[in-house]
Amino acid sequence: MDSRNDEEAPLVLVSGEDRKVRLGKSYTRDVHILSLSFLLIFLAFGAAQNLETTINKDLGTISLGILYVSFMFCSMVASLVVRLMGSKNALILGTSGYWLFVAANLKPSWITMVPASLYLGFAASIIWVGQGTYLTSIARSHAKDHDVHEGSVIGVFNGEFWAIFACHQLFGNLITLTLLKDGKEGSTTLLLLVFLLIMTFGTILMFFIRKIEGEDGKETVGSSMGLVDSLVSLPRMIITPLLDVRMLLIVPLLAYSGLQQAFVWAEFTKEIVTPAIGVSGVGGAMAVYGALDAVCSITAGRFTSGLSSITFIVSGGAVAQGSVFLWLLLGYRTTSGVLGTVYPLVMAAVLGIGDGILNTQISALLALLFKDDTEGAFAQLKVWQSASIAIVFFLSPYISLQAMVIVMLVMVCVSLLSFLVLALKVESVFTRDE
Numbered sequence: 001m002d003s004r005n006d007e008e009a010p011l012v013l014v015s016g017e018d019r020k021v022r023l024g025k026s027y028t029r030d031v032h033i034l035s036l037s038f039l040l041i042f043l044a045f046g047a048a049q050n051l052e053t054t055i056n057k058d059l060g061t062i063s064l065g066i067l068y069v070s071f072m073f074c075s076m077v078a079s080l081v082v083r084l085m086g087s088k089n090a091l092i093l094g095t096s097g098y099w100l101f102v103a104a105n106l107k108p109s110w111i112t113m114v115p116a117s118l119y120l121g122f123a124a125s126i127i128w129v130g131q132g133t134y135l136t137s138i139a140r141s142h143a144k145d146h147d148v149h150e151g152s153v154i155g156v157f158n159g160e161f162w163a164i165f166a167c168h169q170l171f172g173n174l175i176t177l178t179l180l181k182d183g184k185e186g187s188t189t190l191l192l193l194v195f196l197l198i199m200t201f202g203t204i205l206m207f208f209i210r211k212i213e214g215e216d217g218k219e220t221v222g223s224s225m226g227l228v229d230s231l232v233s234l235p236r237m238i239i240t241p242l243l244d245v246r247m248l249l250i251v252p253l254l255a256y257s258g259l260q261q262a263f264v265w266a267e268f269t270k271e272i273v274t275p276a277i278g279v280s281g282v283g284g285a286m287a288v289y290g291a292l293d294a295v296c297s298i299t300a301g302r303f304t305s306g307l308s309s310i311t312f313i314v315s316g317g318a319v320a321q322g323s324v325f326l327w328l329l330l331g332y333r334t335t336s337g338v339l340g341t342v343y344p345l346v347m348a349a350v351l352g353i354g355d356g357i358l359n360t361q362i363s364a365l366l367a368l369l370f371k372d373d374t375e376g377a378f379a380q381l382k383v384w385q386s387a388s389i390a391i392v393f394f395l396s397p398y399i400s401l402q403a404m405v406i407v408m409l410v411m412v413c414v415s416l417l418s419f420l421v422l423a424l425k426v427e428s429v430f431t432r433d434e
Contacts, residue, residue: 026146027138030209031157034091034134035164037209040202042165044195045098047172048105050265050286055188056108061393063113067101068390070121075382078125079375082133088211090130095203097123102195125382132378135161136367137212151306154367155360159301162359166297166352169290173283241376246369249422250362251384252415253314257358258385259411260321262392263404264289264351271401273344275334281344288345289352296356307368310361311423317357318416324350325409329402369426 052060082090097120104116139157143150179191241247273285300313324347334340362381370377396404 027142027157027210030138031135031160033205033209034131035161037095037202037205038131038161038165039168039171040205041095041098041199043168043172043175044102044199044202046168047176048102048192048195050173050269050282051176051188052105055105056113059108059110059113061397063117065390065393066114067117067120067124068386068393070118071124071386072121072383072390074122074125075129075379075386078129078382079373079379081126082129082375085126086211087130087134087137088206088209090126091134091209092203092206094123094127094130095199095206097121097127099196099199099203102192102199106189106192121386124386125379128382129375129378131161132363132366132381133374134209134212135363136374139367140371141213149305151304151364151368154364155301155304155309157301158360158363158367159298159304162301162356162363163294163298166290166293166356166359169293170287173287173290177283241370241373241380244370246422246426247377247380249418249425250365250369251380252411252418253358253362254381254384255388256411256415257355257362257381258388259392259408260351260358261355261385262389263408264348264355266392266396267401267404268347268351272328272332272347276340276344281341285344285348289348289355292349292352293356293359296353297360300357300360301364304360304364307365307423307427310365310368311420313357314361314419315416317354317361318412320350320357321354322409322412325405325412329405329409 049064052064056063085093097116101116101120104112135157136154139154140150142148142157143153175194176191179194180187242251269282269285273282277285300317303309303313327347332343335343363378366377366381367374392404
């Protein structure tokens, strides 16, 4: 393949126009590398997380709870860290937390797992704020260089990233099934070592993405005046986004996006999949979930162009997931035979579709609405997501499946209603932009 042509080809062409598109730097290469790096890191971490409570019992559950509480609090300062370091450096540093967490599972104890969980909370906050900031910045640069619609490029870039990222559930579970199927002694250690090797390749790949233009001019951590000024402004950076009515209207959707992920990890696999098709069926159900998540991510990304399309797509995803919750609450019963196997897989597919929609559309929405504070917007996303995930992990042992499903139904309704109010408030702005 001619790399020079790839560098010059615009990702999105302006349909219906014969004018020649101004050529400029293409950032599609960076999207490919970023997406593949995240895939390698999270297929290892995601599979290890799925096994955490099985391998380490109570230590595993508490470690995950500590991880997401740390994630929540560190997300409040993550935008400051990303601004000081630059998004590329934040992405590289963030990978270290995932590597150390998986490594700690080789010798699981309170001494290894608790510090690893606390540090991963910090690393996760900066890698995800860095990811949102980096992807949004290169999408805007690509759109500007090639004179194409910014919303379409943001949608396509997010669609590709989240589609490839969603495949981590499929590949991670396949590797786990392959290495653990015989149940031999030492197979778990071998699995973790394979995961560490894969994550190392993912970290190395992260070095090959290009820095965002203009980040070289950022204040560095070593600059005392820049650091002092940033620390003084930290409370304002945390609070200011929440003074924006647009952010307040999005917060329920951000929280719900975390709740629905935690519901799948903590409740769906344990209370629905395992009783119906056994522990061995969890990997298959999560593979279906990941596959539909990936397909829907790239499809939704391709159809994203502005607020109107985002509103339509998000509404469809919310209705789809809401129908699963209603099914669980009102009509689902564990059955034997073919239907007993098919029902959980259908639910996994629909939940995966909803997750793919939420991932791509929330990222695109924040990128379009908060152009002046991208880091702060994505920090808010991770604060609310991690807080809701932590709540589910801590409450899961103490509440019934029915109570959890009712909470999910209420949240999906509240978040959709709040989002529709937001869409009505700012629709005129996007109409002018488009």
